[in-house]
Amino acid sequence: MDLGAFHFLRPLWLLLVLPGILLPYLWKRQRNATGAAGIIAPHLLPYLLVSPAAGRRLHPVHLLSALLILGGLATAGPTWEQDRPEFLDDRAPLILALDLSASMDSDDVPPTRLEAAKRKLHDLVQRRAGARTGLIAYAGSAHLVLPVTDDPHLLDSFIEALSSELIETPGKDVPGVIGLARRLLAVEQGPGTLVLVTDGVDADQLPRIGPALAGAAPQVLILAVGTPASARFDVEGLERLAEAADAPLGSLTLDDDDLDWIELHAQRHFQAGEDDGAQPHWKDAGYWLCWPLLAIAFLCVRRGWSLHWLACLLLATSLAPLSTPVHAGPLADAFFTPDQQGRWAFERGDFQRAREAFRDPYWKGLAAYRAVDYQAAADSFAQAEGAHASFYLGNSYARLYKLTEAISAYQRALELQPVFPEARANLRLVTALRKDLEEQRQAAPEMAPDKIEFEQGADKGKETSMPAQQATSDELWLRNLNTSPAQFLKQKFRLQQAARNDTGEQP
Known part of the structure; x- marks a missing residue:
């Protein structure tokens, strides 16, 4: 216990301690013989006063005083330890940028540098399951592979599809990577880290790296892939590059030391940014006083003791904020509402149990969203009101690849709350993704008929074609696309590069 950090979250409730201390004194003074001296003649007092039994020292006023003092202390929220709520994402957001230039096909790291890097990224993604991670591929141009996501299986499928043949432009466009990473991390709720997995640098790009990192830029880490003995490994x-980006330089290892190095730097940067930019969260230890309060309340139920309703009202007022459950057990239904039980489970990371307990549609949807049941989350958020409900409805639709519905939900959130940067950023991302999908579908080559059949009967001899199944919706097209993510990425990168060449846009 750090006594230096000890304080109260709601110190005004400590005012209840004052009447708790004064009550026994006032009561004793009232019962004292000298207290009646101004009302009754002194020579008559011995004959009129009835002295209480000497053996009984505990009186109702003492218990009431204890209830007021403990209730005031509990409600004031004593605390001495910082805490980050468990339902928040407390792992650093990470952007992985993999170099796909031709030099990554060198075999000094078996089987090749690129394959070794992909295996390492696979291990990192699995290790960070549930944490927010994005993926960028680059060579002479930088391209977004996946926006920030917490789905390790989706990341794995696209990491596996990466190859040096996907990007035709030679080079190593690190400034372009930094620009993409800044856009992705702008929508995250904390400082993020960019990890460059590469075997060298394009010397012509070095002067652009400093300006690209100016302002609120992500932390950059460089993971070198290759062996110093190789002629194609650009150590210098x-x-x-590390000097230009002011970045730590690490190297690929056979064990998990490189993964520990990445996570250590990323988490330190994240925590430092959180400490600088947000108010600390403190654990409320007042609920521990509920047990002695309950014991004192039971002692108050004694034969011959009278109850003053004013005192009860004061006590109930002091304990009203302590309505959140401190534990869940067989008697929870008797003391706590379903929403209170759901909140208890939610704050402890048991999202499945929270979803079953909640009755409020917003919290029920949020629990389902955290439990990765996006369809159930969408169904619940659709019944809730407010800008945040529409925002999470859009997120749920986006994860279900219902991009049109997601766009409508984000637009609804912005109508209800015009200043909503997260909703605006997600709207841009989903709109761009839908545009990419439509361009990819339009650019797909025409497919020949599967076969030609000759009908029998009246139209015998007439040739009719049975066309191959076409993708008639984004959902079906995406399902077909998932069978070949490499082809999708190659064509997507080509279209993006062509658009940049036409407009002169920088990534």
């Missing part, structure tokens, strides 16, 4: 270039 990597050191110059």
Whole structure:
């Protein structure tokens, strides 16, 4: 217990301690013989006063005083330890940028540098399951593979599809990667880290790296892939890159030391940013006083003791904020509402149980969203009101690949709350994704008929074609696309690069 950090979250409730201390004194003074001296003649007092039994020292006023003092202390929220609520994402958001230039096909790291890097990224993604991670591929141009997501299986499928053949432009466009990473991390709720997995640097790009990192830029880490003995491993270039980006330089290892190194730097950067930019959360320890309060309340039920309703009202007022459950057990239904039980489970990370307990549609949807049941989340958020409900409804639709519905939900959130940067950023991302999908579908080559059949009967001899199944919706097209993510990425990168060449836009 850090006594230096000890304080009260709601110190005004400590005012209840004052009447708790004064009550026994006032009561004793009232019963004291000298207290009646101004009302009754002194020579008559011995004959008129009835002295209480000397053996009984505990009186109702003492218990009432204890209830007021403990209730005031509990409600004031004593605390001495910081806490980050468990239902928040407390792991650092990470952007992985993999170099797909031709030099990554070198075999000094078996089987190749690129394959070794992909295996390492697979291990990192699995290790960070549930944490927010994005994926960028780059060579002479930088391209977004996946926005920030907490789905490790989706990340794995696209990491596996990456190859040096996907990007035709030679080079190593690190400034372009930084620009993409800044856009992705702008919508996250904390400072993020960009990890460059590469074997060298394009010397012509070095002067652009400093300006690209100006302002609120992500932390950059460089993971070098290759062996110093190889002629194609640019040790000097990597050191110059680390100096230009003011970034720590690490190397790929056979064990998990490199993963520990990445997570240590990323988490330290995240926690430092959280401490600087947000108010600390403190654990409320007042609920521990509920047990002695309950014991004192039971002692108050004694034969011959009278009850003053004013005192009860004061006590109930002091304990009203302590309505959240402190534990869940067989008697929870008797003391706590379903929403209170759901909140208890939610704050402890038991999202499945929270979803079953909640009756409020917003919290029920939020619990389902955290439990990765996006269809159930969408069904619940659709019944809730407010901008945040519409925002999470859009997120749920986006994860279900219902992009049109997601766009409508984000637009609804912005109508209800015009200043909503997260909703606006997600709206841009989903709109761009839908545009990419439509361009990809339009650019798909025409498919030949599967076969030609000759009908029998009246139209015998007439040739009719049976066309191959076409993707008639985004959902069906995406399902077909998932069988070949490499082809999707290659064509997507080509279209993006062509659009940049036409407009002169920088990534």
